[in-house]
Amino acid sequence: MKKITVWGFSWVPPVAQGLVRDLRVRWALEEAGLAYESRCIDTGERNSGDYRHKHPFGMVPVLESADGAMIESGAIVHAIAEQCEALMPADRRAETLGWMFTALNTVEPPLWNLFVMDVLHGEEAWVPLRRPAVVDEVNHRLAALSECLADRDYLLGRFTAADILMTTVLRFIRHTNLLARFPSLVAYVERCEARPAFDAALRNQLDGYARNEPVAA
Template identity: 40%
Template sequence: MPYRVESVPFESRGAEHYRCQPFGQVPWITDGDLTVFESGAALLHVAERSEQLLPRDRRARADVAQWVFAALNSVEAASLPWFVLKFAGDGEETAERKAIASFLTSRLTHMEDVLSGRDWLTPRFSAADIAMADVLRLIDRFDGLASYPACKAYVTRAVERPAFRTAYEDQMAHFARGGEGG
């Protein structure tokens, strides 16, 4: 599927940006005359074009959709406060930070159980794995999967896929050019 990576200013986001993404965030995608914001919505929009990513069968489709939402609402929601503290270098031990870590541990323990003994969330690789692997990849960035070998192996499988490598390399090349060019 052809695509183009584009950048937007980090500051000074104008009216056009807010027209595409009402919260002034990224990402969003433009597909012809259609703009779709929020990563999960954009992922499902793209997945509509591939039966591999989003099966036509009603049950299989529901299985993929629920795992996409689980990645974004159950695992990412638990990981985001932890990730922000790690990214900021804030390692102070407080009751609040322990609660954040405990919440993430609970989610990762469940994901470890789910991923033990299987390659993907559904019987074959799907949009669900794109979402979940991306969420878990950010946790792994700060060694958060060290005690979760099935989660870590899952992320490794996902990022070793040729499609992931191509998209990642395209994005890094775009940034290396200073965010210019497609």
């Protein structure tokens, strides 16, 4: 990949900062040692014709490069990993890919549902009725993931693109104490977030939000 541009939002509320999915793409690029430019849109631009041409649903991230444009964070991380042996080991490609899909299709849905309920709909009357079942589902996923990790530092024993996706998924419940019930998962997230590439990606995203923070009335 050459001449890479990553599109994200210009600003999001503090509760969502560090969670928007362009973080995954930035992290993968940092791990792969690929330089990139950051571009941003505000919420009013999401439905513009120009941006809808980049992403038909008006979402982020979008990655543009000399090879063309891509949408969907999982697909973008996969494309980056395919060019980086460290993120997608040739001898464990199928296993890495399996865990990438597990993060996005098995673990993320209930965790994202809980985040949406608590953060976006927390004051609505239906939430207390639905929340216990969602928490049970989250705990079920976390327990299974904890067993899978066992005594391994990373999902495959070594850091791969699967860990980028899984860690960013687990961050969706940082507003709760659910992860604390699983010390191995707490240690896993801390281990992944201690990587210099994660720190660089997070700073890149947060610096953009800081530059575009709305002026208080």
